[in-house]
Amino acid sequence: MNTLAVTDGQVLRPDHSIERTDVLIDTDDGTIEALGEFDEPADEQLDATGGLVIPGLVNAHTHVAMTLFRGAADDKPLDAWLQEDIWPVEAELTGEDVRAGARLGIAEMIRSGTTAIADMYFFMPEVAAVVEEAGIRARLGHGCITVGKDDEAAHEDFEAGLEFAREYNNTADGRVKTLFTPHSLTTVDKQFYEEYIPKAHDAGIPVHIHANETTQEVEPLVDEYGKRPLEYADDLGILTEETFLAHGVHVDETERELLAERGTSVVHCPASNMKLASGMAPIQKLHDAGVTVALGTDGAGSNNDLDMFDEMRDAAMIGKLAEDDASAVPADAVIDMATKAGAETLGFDSGRLEEGANADLAVLDLDSLHLMPQHDLVSHLVYAARGSDVRHTVCDGQVLMEDRELQTLSADDVMAEASEHATELFARAE
Amino acid sequence: MNTLAVTDGQVLRPDHSIERTDVLIDTDDGTIEALGEFDEPADEQLDATGGLVIPGLVNAHTHVAMTLFRGAADDKPLDAWLQEDIWPVEAELTGEDVRAGARLGIAEMIRSGTTAIADMYFFMPEVAAVVEEAGIRARLGHGCITVGKDDEAAHEDFEAGLEFAREYNNTADGRVKTLFTPHSLTTVDKQFYEEYIPKAHDAGIPVHIHANETTQEVEPLVDEYGKRPLEYADDLGILTEETFLAHGVHVDETERELLAERGTSVVHCPASNMKLASGMAPIQKLHDAGVTVALGTDGAGSNNDLDMFDEMRDAAMIGKLAEDDASAVPADAVIDMATKAGAETLGFDSGRLEEGANADLAVLDLDSLHLMPQHDLVSHLVYAARGSDVRHTVCDGQVLMEDRELQTLSADDVMAEASEHATELFARAE
Numbered sequence: 001m002n003t004l005a006v007t008d009g010q011v012l013r014p015d016h017s018i019e020r021t022d023v024l025i026d027t028d029d030g031t032i033e034a035l036g037e038f039d040e041p042a043d044e045q046l047d048a049t050g051g052l053v054i055p056g057l058v059n060a061h062t063h064v065a066m067t068l069f070r071g072a073a074d075d076k077p078l079d080a081w082l083q084e085d086i087w088p089v090e091a092e093l094t095g096e097d098v099r100a101g102a103r104l105g106i107a108e109m110i111r112s113g114t115t116a117i118a119d120m121y122f123f124m125p126e127v128a129a130v131v132e133e134a135g136i137r138a139r140l141g142h143g144c145i146t147v148g149k150d151d152e153a154a155h156e157d158f159e160a161g162l163e164f165a166r167e168y169n170n171t172a173d174g175r176v177k178t179l180f181t182p183h184s185l186t187t188v189d190k191q192f193y194e195e196y197i198p199k200a201h202d203a204g205i206p207v208h209i210h211a212n213e214t215t216q217e218v219e220p221l222v223d224e225y226g227k228r229p230l231e232y233a234d235d236l237g238i239l240t241e242e243t244f245l246a247h248g249v250h251v252d253e254t255e256r257e258l259l260a261e262r263g264t265s266v267v268h269c270p271a272s273n274m275k276l277a278s279g280m281a282p283i284q285k286l287h288d289a290g291v292t293v294a295l296g297t298d299g300a301g302s303n304n305d306l307d308m309f310d311e312m313r314d315a316a317m318i319g320k321l322a323e324d325d326a327s328a329v330p331a332d333a334v335i336d337m338a339t340k341a342g343a344e345t346l347g348f349d350s351g352r353l354e355e356g357a358n359a360d361l362a363v364l365d366l367d368s369l370h371l372m373p374q375h376d377l378v379s380h381l382v383y384a385a386r387g388s389d390v391r392h393t394v395c396d397g398q399v400l401m402e403d404r405e406l407q408t409l410s411a412d413d414v415m416a417e418a419s420e421h422a423t424e425l426f427a428r429a430e
Numbered sequence: 431m432n433t434l435a436v437t438d439g440q441v442l443r444p445d446h447s448i449e450r451t452d453v454l455i456d457t458d459d460g461t462i463e464a465l466g467e468f469d470e471p472a473d474e475q476l477d478a479t480g481g482l483v484i485p486g487l488v489n490a491h492t493h494v495a496m497t498l499f500r501g502a503a504d505d506k507p508l509d510a511w512l513q514e515d516i517w518p519v520e521a522e523l524t525g526e527d528v529r530a531g532a533r534l535g536i537a538e539m540i541r542s543g544t545t546a547i548a549d550m551y552f553f554m555p556e557v558a559a560v561v562e563e564a565g566i567r568a569r570l571g572h573g574c575i576t577v578g579k580d581d582e583a584a585h586e587d588f589e590a591g592l593e594f595a596r597e598y599n600n601t602a603d604g605r606v607k608t609l610f611t612p613h614s615l616t617t618v619d620k621q622f623y624e625e626y627i628p629k630a631h632d633a634g635i636p637v638h639i640h641a642n643e644t645t646q647e648v649e650p651l652v653d654e655y656g657k658r659p660l661e662y663a664d665d666l667g668i669l670t671e672e673t674f675l676a677h678g679v680h681v682d683e684t685e686r687e688l689l690a691e692r693g694t695s696v697v698h699c700p701a702s703n704m705k706l707a708s709g710m711a712p713i714q715k716l717h718d719a720g721v722t723v724a725l726g727t728d729g730a731g732s733n734n735d736l737d738m739f740d741e742m743r744d745a746a747m748i749g750k751l752a753e754d755d756a757s758a759v760p761a762d763a764v765i766d767m768a769t770k771a772g773a774e775t776l777g778f779d780s781g782r783l784e785e786g787a788n789a790d791l792a793v794l795d796l797d798s799l800h801l802m803p804q805h806d807l808v809s810h811l812v813y814a815a816r817g818s819d820v821r822h823t824v825c826d827g828q829v830l831m832e833d834r835e836l837q838t839l840s841a842d843d844v845m846a847e848a849s850e851h852a853t854e855l856f857a858r859a860e
């Protein structure tokens with residue numbers, strides 16, 4: 001057994017206690033071998049002195065290549081933003097652009113302690129290649145849509161989605177798993193759900209869609225079918241334990257109970273929901289109903305960063321506003337959303353620093369002005385820390401960042417490549 | 431004339447254009463001498479290559495020594511938080527604690543590009559001493575309250591507030607100016623406003639109070655006087671052009687018009703308002719009414735950081751949610767809140783990079799993954815940058831941070847001192 005020891009840090013345990021202990025990693029299989037003090041020196045050491053060791057954060061909903069759109073169009077509502085700014089440029093996207101954008105986004109996430117993502121976009125083999133190269137863990141799906149397409153083109157799109165999901169599942173030593181990702185309940189014709197959801201289930205591929213993000217995604221379905229969107233989704237067989245829904249902003253009590261009953265998770269994207277004025281998801285109510293809620297940044301076009309520390313803070317903040325109650329969505333619940341619940345949603349045995357779990361972790365530097373004094377490190381993780389406090393990032397037992405230096409990607413190359421692709425992409429779309 | 435040149439950066443101008451130019455500072459009087467390219471080398475150089483030069487940020491409402499409370503009590507509403515967690519510990523505060531807390535908070539703010547603050551707290555001579563030592567610019571007021579005090583104690587408190595304001599105004603080479611700061615409309619008896627507001631006006635000291643932060647601060651006044659809080663405040667002569675109000679969450683249309691008419695500014699504290707579930711201030715409506723709105727972090731106890739980049743992002747985000755409109759409170763308006771409007775509110779000739787203005791500025795490092803690509807740097811300032819991107823901070827022509835190294839304070843000493851004081855303070859309050 002080859003080993004890596006993360007030494008001399010304080011370790012955040014699944015019960016939110018914090019323990020001074022080392023973490024011994026079996027680097028052959030990428031799991032945590034043990035926590036404790038060890039007599040034998042490990043093959044490699046990662047110094048966590050003065051630091052806090054936390055599970056690698058899970059970004060359970062993003063469109064990583066959209067880093068290329070960061071700051072290109074702000075201060076617009078979802079519909080106008082998609083139709084006027086995003087879709088015309090996306091029409092010009094190439095696989096090389098997606099690769100450059102994915103490298104940028106994944107590098108940014110490694111630098112801010114994220115080790116697992118769920119990504120829905122186009123040219124997904126490119127994203128899979130970057131995930132493999134960068135060393136993180138991912139659930140990837142080709143986003144399928146029928147709006148604006150004739151029947152043949154829509155079928156091609158859905159077949160491509162299914163083919164990607166089958167071909168790439170369990171690649172990159174198991175770090176890449178796949179998803180079947182129809183875009184949303186209103187941008188995909190009912191017949192395509194009827195045709196393809198059973199195929200995804202048969203192939204054992206989890207379904208991930210946008211749902212109930214804005215009121216415009218609720219009303220048309222209520223008007224047409226006389227049902228709430230998630231009742232409609234349930235009729236189509238979408239709501240299973242493996243399925244997870246992005247956003248879930250406008251979910252009523254019936255829908256929350258339905259989610260709990262089916263074991264379907266929701267991925268909360270607070271920054272995107274605020275920036276696009278989509279609304280405030282009822283996170284405390286979802287928790288109270290027993291729904292698993294993960295956390296995601298959404299794409300950098302509507303956030304505009306991929307820093308899960310921002311997202312944790314936003315989730316706590318907006319969660320309180322939504323309930324008109326400052327005790328709602330407390331810090332420990334938010335940490336669970338970004339770790340345990342995220343990993344559970346994506347189906348990875350990560351998100352917890354325990355023997356046997358995947359060795360996916362981040363080490364934060366605590367020796368900073370904005371993290372003093374240290375009455376409560378759980379509070380600091382949510383309300384005061386930020387991605388730039390992450391010193392080391394480890395995924396699957398491999399060190400992806402050490403002392404803020406990326407190990408699997410070159411930050412300079414990634415930035416230069418992304419800037420060039422963004423400039424050329426937007427020039428083509430002019 | 432002794433000079434400092436900030437060289438080779440891109441400079442954010444008051445109209446939000448960005449210009450490649452040097453900034454020449456007269457370090458004798460601490461003002462900007464000129465922008466342009468200069469033949470003569472300056473006495474000192476500050477390298478801004480690859481960086482963005484912005485006005486120093488203005489944190490227009492904080493309680494800086496409350497950094498000692500960071501993370502000590504979260505996830506509680508304002509009333510319970512004050513009464514159960516904050517006030518019992520504040521009763522044990524010493525001047526030395528306040529000095530340690532102020533050093534910590536001001537160091538954190540310099541590190542995140544803030545050069546001017548408005549601070550309301552206790553032991554204010556200690557805060558003034560730290561402002562002088564650290565080199566920032568501040569409006570300081572001793573917070574006065576009558577709730578829980580007998581008449582004599584309340585008078586002592588108000589006299590102390592007035593005395594501090596008179597004695598410390600225009601000290602530290604003009605970098606310290608003062609405020610008269612009764613706590614809020616509901617925690618100060620009417621007769622004290624009647625007695626002391628004229629005295630503050632006579633002394634030429636601006637008034638700064640908390641107002642309309644929660645519905646509990648509105649209803650009692652409506653019940654007792656049959657008026658909205660700001661109508662009540664106006665009857666008391668509080669609303670002038672020099673006065674500024676913290677929060678203004680629950681202000682109705684009549685009150686917004688009254689503020690505009692009187693020229694009274696509001697300091698928006700979005701993070702604190704979210705964390706305490708106080709509500710969403712109608713910032714776009716205040717802007718539309720012509721009210722000057724500045725931005726503040728409030729204390730670190732309810733935020734939990736003093737990073738104005740977080741605050742800018744929060745202001746844009748919550749501003750959209752409050753209006754149910756993604757085009758509300760756009761990035762350029764937010765930058766103005768944190769710079770021009772803040773400086774105007776505090777009565778400092780800062781917040782703009784122009785000839786003759788105070789040389790208060792920050793230089794951001796743009797060469798970062800999360801700031802790529804660079805379609806729009808104004809967007810990045812609000813939606814993607816964070817305090818840790820600040821490379822240099824200059825106030826009054828003096829370099830307070832260079833290449834992330836504090837120049838006037840020792841970060842290590844400040845952290846050690848604050849931790850020690852926080853530990854002892856909370857032990858005393860047990």
